[in-house]
Amino acid sequence: MPIVNRLCRLGRQIYGRRTFSTQTAAMKRMNLVSAINNALQIALESNPRSYVFGEDVSFGGVFRCTTGLADKFGKHRVFNTPLCEQGIVGFGIGLAAMGNIAIAEIQFADYIYPAFDQIVNEAAKFRYRSGNQFNCGGLTIRTPYGAVGHGGHYHSQSPEAFFCHVPGIKVVIPRGPSQAKGLLLASIWDPNPVVFFEPKWLYRQAVENVPEDDYILPLSQAEVICTGTDLTVVGWGAQMAILHQACSEGRQAGISCELIDLQTLIPWDKETIEASVKKTGRLLVxxxxxxxxxxxxxxxxxxxxxxFLHLEAPVSRVCGLDTPFPLVFEPYYMPTKNKVLEAIKASVRF
Incomplete structure (x- = not known):
């Protein structure tokens, strides 16, 4: 059986078997780092042909997401690579093309650019160029992205949009520990290459009860965090905490916001956003x-x-600035709660 068929069948089996249920699963308090680590442990335990590799991962990585994995599973399955992002992803493509589960770590999303060619010209096109005879669907590329409070222009970037332009890969960004675990496992088992961005700002700040069992959350399905009638607010990753605060203050001012976490950027859940906007008549991203x-x-x-015929105001965007990510002026760059709240009020007043 060709590799692609085996992976597709594996994906169907896993998606059919694993579900997310907080009612029956034992819960454990985890931060985002622990949730990622727990997901990687499950992946390594579930398939002896799964591997975790990247710069410094064998001793835990710069953020400690892989702590203890090399000791538990051996350095032949959890191992360091040279400081060469192009080589890390290229190796992962070859490993996945031979039917393995390759989980590559790029230490910072800011340094994913040397691997850009391998991701967009090789991983994304592997299945297409072979006429569906071969694929590297077992490849997942993990990387921390976004602001960290003191990272400056080389450790704070959010490059997700670059990869959303490329057919053949999926782009996933969780907002917290429960989503990180479920979406990462879904990405690992998905029969397509996935770029998985982790919000490093929340690695230790986001803490919640997470199911200890193996579970997945569906990719390409947005989650409605809270319902509303006046305005649809959409975001992903670390920005969701800011949006939740702004929507809460908007509610106190009499504005009912429907907050939606996109979760998967490619392919994204247009239907959920469309249904919400047709109800509220307004959209802020x-x-x-x-x-x-x-x-x-x-x-x-x-x-x-x-x-178009349902919109009562122009679509609003509250985003970072068109500048390199600043260090001293980070508070001016970031899309803060107050900026979002002002945009919410302006949209409703329009």
Missing amino acids: SHEAPITGGFGAEIAASIAERC
Whole structure:
């Protein structure tokens, strides 16, 4: 049986078997780092042909997401690589093409650019160029992204939009520990290469009860965090905490916001956003990445096409600035709660 068929069958089996249920699963208090580590342990335990590799991962990585994995599973399955992002992803493509589960770590999303060619020209096109005879669907690329409070222009970027332009890969960004575990496992078992961005700002700040069992959350399915009638607010990753605060204050001012976490950017859940906007008549999208060419622009354009006659105000975007990510001026760059709240009020007043 060709590798692609085996992976597709594996994906169907896993998606059919694993579900997310907080009612029956034992819960454990975890931060986002622990949830990622727990997901990687499950992946390594579930398939002896799964591997975790990247710069410094054998001793836990710079953020300690892989702590203890090499001791438990051996350094032949959890191992360091040279400081060469192109080589890390290229190796992962070859490993996955031979039917293995390759979980590659890029230490910071800011340094994923040397691997850009391997991701967009090789991983994304592997199945297409072979006429579906071969694939590297077992490849997942993990990388921490976004603001960290003191990272500056080389450790704070949000490059997700670059990869959303490329057919053949999926782009996933969780907002917290429960989503990180479920979405990471779904990405690992999905029969397509996935770029999985982890919000490093929340690695230790986000703490919640997480099911200890093996579970997945469906990819390409947005989650409605809270319902509302006046305005649809859409975001992903670390920005969701900011949006939740802004929506809560908006509610105190008498504005009912429907908050939606996109979770998967490619392929994204247009139907959920469309249904919400047809109900509320307004849309606000917010992300840390610069506003020009950010993924919020794609959402705005698509919803304008689908919901034009339902819109009561222009689509709003509250995003990062079109500058390199600053260090001292980070508070001015970030799409803060107050910026979002002002945009919410302006949209409703329009």
